[in-house]
Amino acid sequence: MVTQEVNKKKETLEEATIRFAGDSGDGMQLTGGQFTNATAIVGNDLSTLPDFPAEIRAPAGSLAGVSGFQIHFSSKEIHTPGDILDVLVAMNPAALKANLKDLRPGGMLIVNTNAFTETNLKKAGYDKNPLEDGLGQKYQLFTIEISRLTQLALQDLNLPGKLVDRSKNLFALGLMYWLYTRPMEQTIEWLNKKFASKPDILKANLKVLKAGYHYGETTETFISQYEIKQAKIHPGKYRNITGNEATVFGLIAAAQLSGLTIFLGSYPITPASDILHELSKYKHIGIRTFQAEDEIAAIGAAIGASFAGGLGVTTTSGPGVCLKSEFIGLAIKTELPLIVCDIQRGGPSTGLPTKTEQADLLQVMFGRNSESPVPIVAAATPGDCFETMLEAVRIATTYMTPVFFMSDGYLANGSEPWKIPQVSELKKIKINYRTEKEGFFPYLRDEKTLARPWAIPGTPELEHVIGGLEGEQITGKVSYDPINHDAMVKLRARKIAQIANSIPDIKVVNGEEKGDLLILGWGSTLGAIIAATELLIEKGYKVSNAHIRHLNPFPNNLGNLLKNYKKVLIPEVNLGQLRMLIRAKYLIDAQGLNIVGGQPLKIQSIVEAAEKLL
Amino acid sequence: MAVEQKPQYTKADFESENDVRWCPGCGDYAILSAVQAVMPTLGIPKEKFVFVSGIGCSSRFPYYMNCYGFHTIHGRAMTVATGVKSINPDLSVWVITGDGDGLSIGGNHFLHAIRRNQDFKVLLFDNKIYGLTKGQYSPTSELGKKTKSTPMGSIDNPVNPVSLAIAAGATFVARTVDNNVKHMKEMFTRAANHKGTAFIEIYQNCLVFNDAAFENYTEKDVKNENSIYLENGKPLIFGKNSDKAVKLSGFHPEIVNLSNGNSKDLLIHDEKIKDRGLSYMLGQMGVENEGLPVVFGVLRCIEEPTYQERLLEQEKTAKSQKPKTSLEEILNSGDTWVIK
Numbered sequence: 035m036v037t038q039e040v041n042k043k044k045e046t047l048e049e050a051t052i053r054f055a056g057d058s059g060d061g062m063q064l065t066g067g068q069f070t071n072a073t074a075i076v077g078n079d080l081s082t083l084p085d086f087p088a089e090i091r092a093p094a095g096s097l098a099g100v101s102g103f104q105i106h107f108s109s110k111e112i113h114t115p116g117d118i119l120d121v122l123v124a125m126n127p128a129a130l131k132a133n134l135k136d137l138r139p140g141g142m143l144i145v146n147t148n149a150f151t152e153t154n155l156k157k158a159g160y161d162k163n164p165l166e167d168g169l170g171q172k173y174q175l176f177t178i179e180i181s182r183l184t185q186l187a188l189q190d191l192n193l194p195g196k197l198v199d200r201s202k203n204l205f206a207l208g209l210m211y212w213l214y215t216r217p218m219e220q221t222i223e224w225l226n227k228k229f230a231s232k233p234d235i236l237k238a239n240l241k242v243l244k245a246g247y248h249y250g251e252t253t254e255t256f257i258s259q260y261e262i263k264q265a266k267i268h269p270g271k272y273r274n275i276t277g278n279e280a281t282v283f284g285l286i287a288a289a290q291l292s293g294l295t296i297f298l299g300s301y302p303i304t305p306a307s308d309i310l311h312e313l314s315k316y317k318h319i320g321i322r323t324f325q326a327e328d329e330i331a332a333i334g335a336a337i338g339a340s341f342a343g344g345l346g347v348t349t350t351s352g353p354g355v356c357l358k359s360e361f362i363g364l365a366i367k368t369e370l371p372l373i374v375c376d377i378q379r380g381g382p383s384t385g386l387p388t389k390t391e392q393a394d395l396l397q398v399m400f401g402r403n404s405e406s407p408v409p410i411v412a413a414a415t416p417g418d419c420f421e422t423m424l425e426a427v428r429i430a431t432t433y434m435t436p437v438f439f440m441s442d443g444y445l446a447n448g449s450e451p452w453k454i455p456q457v458s459e460l461k462k463i464k465i466n467y468r469t470e471k472e473g474f475f476p477y478l479r480d481e482k483t484l485a486r487p488w489a490i491p492g493t494p495e496l497e498h499v500i501g502g503l504e505g506e507q508i509t510g511k512v513s514y515d516p517i518n519h520d521a522m523v524k525l526r527a528r529k530i531a532q533i534a535n536s537i538p539d540i541k542v543v544n545g546e547e548k549g550d551l552l553i554l555g556w557g558s559t560l561g562a563i564i565a566a567t568e569l570l571i572e573k574g575y576k577v578s579n580a581h582i583r584h585l586n587p588f589p590n591n592l593g594n595l596l597k598n599y600k601k602v603l604i605p606e607v608n609l610g611q612l613r614m615l616i617r618a619k620y621l622i623d624a625q626g627l628n629i630v631g632g633q634p635l636k637i638q639s640i641v642e643a644a645e646k647l648l
Numbered sequence: 649m650a651v652e653q654k655p656q657y658t659k660a661d662f663e664s665e666n667d668v669r670w671c672p673g674c675g676d677y678a679i680l681s682a683v684q685a686v687m688p689t690l691g692i693p694k695e696k697f698v699f700v701s702g703i704g705c706s707s708r709f710p711y712y713m714n715c716y717g718f719h720t721i722h723g724r725a726m727t728v729a730t731g732v733k734s735i736n737p738d739l740s741v742w743v744i745t746g747d748g749d750g751l752s753i754g755g756n757h758f759l760h761a762i763r764r765n766q767d768f769k770v771l772l773f774d775n776k777i778y779g780l781t782k783g784q785y786s787p788t789s790e791l792g793k794k795t796k797s798t799p800m801g802s803i804d805n806p807v808n809p810v811s812l813a814i815a816a817g818a819t820f821v822a823r824t825v826d827n828n829v830k831h832m833k834e835m836f837t838r839a840a841n842h843k844g845t846a847f848i849e850i851y852q853n854c855l856v857f858n859d860a861a862f863e864n865y866t867e868k869d870v871k872n873e874n875s876i877y878l879e880n881g882k883p884l885i886f887g888k889n890s891d892k893a894v895k896l897s898g899f900h901p902e903i904v905n906l907s908n909g910n911s912k913d914l915l916i917h918d919e920k921i922k923d924r925g926l927s928y929m930l931g932q933m934g935v936e937n938e939g940l941p942v943v944f945g946v947l948r949c950i951e952e953p954t955y956q957e958r959l960l961e962q963e964k965t966a967k968s969q970k971p972k973t974s975l976e977e978i979l980n981s982g983d984t985w986v987i988k
């Protein structure tokens with residue numbers, strides 16, 4: 035065969051948003067992950083949004099079984115996985131049906147025509163084949179026989195049909211590598227490693243990957259190839275990171291910076307389980323993980339670990355927080371350091387396990403019996419989970435208190451390039467176990483932090499008992515005295531409130547310190563809010579945005595900042611939970627943008643909501 | 649030869665200054681006193697004892713010991729003990745629980761702590777009633793038991809704590825009773841020296857809400873006929889005149905009268921058998937298997953690696969397989985790239 039050199043145009047683009055969509059069994063997450071790595075290596079800024087069904091094996095070809103992976107990459111700094119798609123790769127009719135609404139008119143639609151059989155069309159609820167129904171007029175439609183081309187590429191290898199079919203995602207990947215001028219080395223190396231012991235499969239996969247690439251290169255289907263230049267992001271060493279990975283790195287860093295042994299007590303729950311999986315790989319550096327019999331045992335063991343001088347951590351999602359709340363109360367009363375990670379997902383009840391939401395804020399703030407304040411920090415981007423975790427550990431150990439670390443499904447699984455921090459620049463976390471016998475009382479507080487001493491079992495002559503019953507100030511002895519209880523309730527509240535003195539002031543991210551509108555957010559909405567604010571400023575509006583990492587207590591200057599703007603808009607993936615806290619605390623008529631669809635907020639929705647107020 | 653310096657303590661060293669607030673005459677007093685008496689004999693530095701409890705009358709126990717203690721929440725003491733022991737396997741951890749705390753609300757943790765062979769002692773004060781909440785039936789209350797919440801009698805089948813522990817694979821299981829101080833001390837000492845979960849059911853009299861629940865095993869004139877005190881390697885002799893023993897007929901225990909010269913084929917107690925059948929059968933006697941005497945003593949005591957031993961072993965293996973990795977190396981692992 036003579037390879038024909040086809041002269042193709044190379045167009046330079048600023049950015050692109052593409053989505054791979056197929057059946058759960060089609061390997062779309064893997065394909066997206068590989069494309070992400072290759073894009074990271076090219077030096078583009080990027081943001082990803084994996085979106086997969088809760089069912090492990092939903093019926094093949096059904097709408098419920100559609101799995102997607104979206105990536106937005108750019109030569110400029112970007113903040114979100116993108117509102118609308120430039121390219122949609124649909125591996126079957128269900129994937130087309132579920133995703134087409136997100137493709138921009140005129141966008142590229144690449145479909146595997148072999149999957150458009152009568153049965154599959156029916157399963158997706160199509161009466162007619164949409165490919166023959168005018169789709170080509172609205173989009174640039176590329177009908178490619180991906181399944182058949184994969185078979186052809188492998189016909190001399192004599193592999194079972196199922197295996198052949200399963201590698202078709204690599205054809206799509208190879209094709210997209212060509213289309214966006216990405217290097218394949220990374221993926222080739224990964225395949226080499228993964229299938230080192232299965233040379234047949236390795237050979238097949240490499241062949242299909244390259245076949246996809248060459249298809250783009252040699253056929254006349256595509257007239258041009260695209261290039262997206264390296265982004266001008268801050269110089270430094272980068273890696274791609276998901277929120278859950280950054281959370282794990284944060285915990286490992288906290289262990290090293292504090293010298294504490296991390297003990298993770300956890301019970302599997304989506305989307306938090308990966309933290310347990312990842313952290314379990316670090317036994318060689320002394321990290322201890324425990325998969326408990328339930329959510330309650332998980333936090334109980336973590337509290338026991340903290341009592342014994344370790345750093346107890348428990349990871350979960352909203353439903354798990356419900357089960358843990360009695361124990362969180364115990365950690366508040368006994369004033370032990372503890373990290374509770376709530377990786378939020380859609381609710382109520384089991385809700386949408388694999389979809390994102392921000393609706394646990396009031397739960398973590400108030401979801402316990404009695405007056406039981408807990409500091410709360412929330413990460414804003416996947417990479418930000420690292421620093422936010424360090425902050426959570428700093429607060430927990432400095433003030434002897436449980437701390438909520440909040441992330442969500444979008445941050446947990448989404449990824450972005452992350453500038454690897456210099457270890458020497460990370461602040462040490464100082465731990466003072468009490469060993470001095472003289473003047474020891476279990477609840478005699480540090481004057482500045484109001485923290486009680488951490489005297490751990492095994493320390494001679496500091497034997498003492500802690501527990502859930504109300505205790506006397508200083509001695510901690512069980513007390514039912516009304517004056518003492520009133521004083522203790524207020525003391526516990528004051529202890530948490532004064533943490534505000536140690537947290538940095540909230541700063542305006544974009545725009546001026548004063549203006550017509552402040553867009554205030556928390557958690558994973560940061561990217562969309564920044565992008566929206568930039569657009570609004572470009573349009574000439576006096577708009578700024580600020581983002582809260584510390585949700586309890588709030589930064590000291592927050593109230594003053596809010597008063598500098600005529601209006602405040604708080605976009606949230608809930609029905610207005612931060613808004614309720616802000617209104618209650620600062621008596622400000624903040625407005626909300628509240629879309630709770632299991633998806634991150636779109637830039638356009640925020641722009642529209644802001645423009646209505648301006 | 650170097651002689652190891654063993655700490656010298658007296659019982660008073662383990663008595664806290666807190667007022668003990670159980671009802672006068674409660675069986676808990678005798679248990680507390682027996683535990684305090686055993687502690688100084690164990691050769692363990694006082695600061696290494698940790699008492700962890702849940703909620704209930706028995707769970708006030710840590711306040712009365714002059715040791716590290718944690719009075720946690722209802723049913724969850726074993727989870728907290730798991731964490732304590734996993735961070736510092738060097739500690740001697742004692743879980744204090746009751747029939748409601750340990751078997752009702754805490755039933756799940758009971759099962760899982762035991763199957764993992766967590767290296768702590770579990771003293772379950774069984775008074776067959778809820779005392780602290782003032783007299784509702786508990787998971788060990790007998791069928792038909794009339795209480796405040798069961799005015800017409802309980803319609804729940806009771807659970808036998810010893811059966812449950814053995815079924816979960818407990819490596820040490822014993823039963824004792826609050827009025828037999830000598831026996832309690834013996835059992836606590838045995839438990840202290842056991843590696844792995846050491847479970848002891850203690851028949852404890854709640855004189856306010858369930859008085860005399862165990863009188864068959866505590867009253868002078870009847871107790872010998874109704875209780876067998878197990879001794880390892882010995883037949884199960886009992887009776888006022890030590891004239892009765894137990895023999896197996898198929899899978900069923902049968903009482904034989906020794907005075908008839910009938911001492912052949914007596915069942916000999918062997919606490920070391922891995923198979924749980926024998927200890928399970930012994931635990932059922934007089935409880936699920938009515939009409940037989942109840943056994944006290946060590947039903948089962950076998951050696952198996954503890955959770956903490958396995959934890960440390962794995963950590964050691966991981967350390968030998970992977971080089972010590974610095975934080976720098978971890979953060980920089982995987983695919984990275986440099987932007988200039």
Ligand code: SF4
Pocket residue numbers: 669670671673674675676705706775779780853854855856857
């Ligand atoms: S209620 Fe019963 S178990 Fe509780 S202290 Fe009183 S006698 Fe003891």
